[in-house]
Amino acid sequence: MGYGGLRGVGLAFPLVALVGCTTAPSDPPVQRADVAVPSYAAPSGAPAFCVDLARTVHLTALPDAVGTLTARPEDVGAKLDLNAAGDELRDVLQQVDRQPGAGALAGALRELVAALREAGDVRLTDDIRTRISTGLDDVGRDAQSACEFPS
Secondary structure, three states, X not given: OOOOOOHHHHOHHHHHOOOOOOOOOOOOOOOOOOOOXXXXXXXXXXXXXXXXXXXXXXXXXXXXXXXXHHHOOOOHHHHHHXXXXXXXXXXXXXXXXXXXXOHHHHHHHHHHHHHHHHHHHOOOOHHHHHHHHHHHHHHHHHHHHHHOOOO
């Protein structure tokens, strides 16, 4: 499954792959989604964390933030975006940790949150970019079976 099962976050994957590309300052700003998965309705029996994961707002900023930090490593706004996404995912992780049988998703979320924190604290490296991309893919795959995000 190319870029993972978390369809709302899936919007981020193609752009994370192009982290070396950033928009020129004269380009109009890209309009961001209000939430990661705007049309999500949890299926019957889905864990509560699915709704919170779908309602995250900072995940959609990851491609732009990673691209910006690749080109301008000291960009404060991009670092704030990474930290905000990490905070949202940490909140989701707290719910996932209380969910029986969600060990793989909890582990994937922990690794992604750690990569986002590191990217916000130090200069972005190829290793950190890879960990963010892999983390998004893993979280997407592991959340899809429980949450059934729309394609």
